[in-house]
Amino acid sequence: MSSAAVKVGICGLGTVGSGTFNVLQRNADLIRARAQSAVDVVHVGARRDHPDCDLEGVQVSRDIFAVAQDPEIDVLVELIGGTTVARELVELALRNGKHVVTANKALIAEFGNELFALAEANQVVIRYEAAVAGGIPIIKALREGLSGNRIEWLAGIINGTGNFILSEMRDKGRDFADVLAEAQALGYAEADPTFDVEGIDAAHKLVILASLAFGMPLRFSSVYTEGITRLTPQDVEYAEELGYRIKHLGVAKCNGAGVELRVHPTLIPEQRLLANVNGVKNAVLVEGDAVGPTLYYGAGAGAEPTASAVVADIVDLAREISVGQACRVPALGVASACLAEVPIVPMADVVTPWYLRMVAEDKPGVLSQIASIFSEQGISIEALIQKAPAEGETRVPLIVLTNSAAQGRMEKAVSAIESLESISSEIARIRVEVLDG
């Protein structure tokens, strides 16, 4: 049963690269038994060695492109990141007939359509399990484990840094900026945290999940993206009073009108499993027409958790190479000829319940004015908390939870309310997802 070794080249020996090298080395025997052929790292492309990796006996090139040109390797593992050099490297590898494994969500989300076509033309494949939710095998679940289902929607906590910040804000009642600074000091957040806290990283991952779920080409530019930078400890606290937790979710929903693709802070009922995913962990909830809701939870980042997904892709390829071709599963789950454009639902038409927070004069008539504005827009109020005024204050925080309303209607209501004299602040708005799959 055992066949010739599968030869692997790794480009980039940073966090994930070193983790991958070490997992392949430490678990080599087990991996051989599972893959039914040895998996040998024969070439590493890295500008410098990594203190945690013993590279003895492995060819090391300072020029990563040398790996893509090495006639010996079957699989090139791209772990340098970014969409410039990484893209050139992957293209060269594909043209040279090598399978590619990558953890690079930006590359797949933004250039996946072209890269998958190039791979198909060269009769090789690109695997990218590590690109979404780190070590959680969510790509495999969507593409294989749930292949009998029409996927109706999915919702995920898919950025560990953001979830760590929200968890800390809740546990300690601290400010966003404060927690971010600590996360940076601890190494959980990058020096430039924009990708994480503005939701770009989550949008990259969401677009990949959505394409797999709905069989559509990757449409990164269509994702509505809202970060967590404007959340306040008050919102976290009031949400809690109402029986909710605030999480930064990526949501993809398919309905008659098309697909919703959105990343934003979200109130979730506190008894849902997703509401209880804390710290740097990730989780994705998927609703299929046959299976109903399923949830996948684990580490969304880190050297070895991410390596776990990279190695699973390599083992998958080794198992396929050893019995013939490796094109068994199409890149986005359906045959490329069957990928279909699906209209993206404009945000104005996206319907959710809403949480609103405003500051109002504490005087008679204000509530009825607000209620009548909502009523004009056909929006009904589900719950309302009016806080007692602070000593010597005449203004009070007012928190409103509404039933489902399209964003367009909600915006009209909000601007009408904001123009009331008795409302003295901008209205904070957060969507609610009930997630009762």
Next chain:
Amino acid sequence: MSSAAVKVGICGLGTVGSGTFNVLQRNADLIRARAQSAVDVVHVGARRDHPDCDLEGVQVSRDIFAVAQDPEIDVLVELIGGTTVARELVELALRNGKHVVTANKALIAEFGNELFALAEANQVVIRYEAAVAGGIPIIKALREGLSGNRIEWLAGIINGTGNFILSEMRDKGRDFADVLAEAQALGYAEADPTFDVEGIDAAHKLVILASLAFGMPLRFSSVYTEGITRLTPQDVEYAEELGYRIKHLGVAKCNGAGVELRVHPTLIPEQRLLANVNGVKNAVLVEGDAVGPTLYYGAGAGAEPTASAVVADIVDLAREISVGQACRVPALGVASACLAEVPIVPMADVVTPWYLRMVAEDKPGVLSQIASIFSEQGISIEALIQKAPAEGETRVPLIVLTNSAAQGRMEKAVSAIESLESISSEIARIRVEVLDG
């Protein structure tokens, strides 16, 4: 890319059989796009038709063995259950060169070793995703998604009926027998509930998960199995007071001495995700050396959730058949030649914290007697609740939570305590799992 249709025969048209037939029919277009070939049900073996299935255009045989002998079919789907006729049917299908898909955990747990060998000899495969945790793709996660990891342990809620009963007992403070009767009336529990409430069904599933996790042959007879029939509403309540929930878990752990294989009621800290899996849902927590803890959650039973897993196996096979051979993934995750016997840890040596409940005379000296017995066995007390005596009673419930102790030592301590004059009942004992992966 598209190849000839893959031809499927379904034997057994009960709950799962009808669900499978209907999902394949309803999602046929999607499945064709995903499998890159049509998946056609061409033959059904059933003693009678099913009111929910439109069998027009499908050959129906009243003799299920006719399906295994149909030269046209590529894949036989066994959904009759049991280990007698089902086993004969599967053997005949394998001998006739057909791949087999089954949801039958009893068959795999008890006869899987022989059946996998027969499949390999006939160059076909047996898929059994639906045999564990219904629609949750946990077999695929262990065998493929986590293939880079040395699995350290796993713990799962893998019997929906049992979890429904425990959830109801907690929510409503009701008795086991009472809830069981209701579950039977609702159709959640079988007329003969032994397999579910005595833990046999969970043991079937656990042994399958353990073999996949640790690369060992299936050893059903080695599973320690304890049901939920002796749990009382008091235990559920006291556990809650201590910050725990009671769940019926299957646990497989690998350590230096071997593998622990056990099914029993367990206290779990209430903040763990597993502690919050309620009703008929299932969930499995897996700890890998690279990925850390991951969790998989969803419907563990039901017509279409189970069909979801059956269809995923069929699509997997179709994808493989269409590119060549289907022997890419070994039946138990490692090449059959690499399966290794691992010693099973005797229960006397299994170390966990413990919850104990007893009834004691409410008089001085009792606690110190108990404490000194524990201390003699090297067991330390983590928490102790002594309830106030009821009106006119001199006896009080005493609840003890201990640190980790081997079952052997705990049994010695328990029998010494039971022989104290001031202890007037048998001591109820439940294991605790901290699950802090």
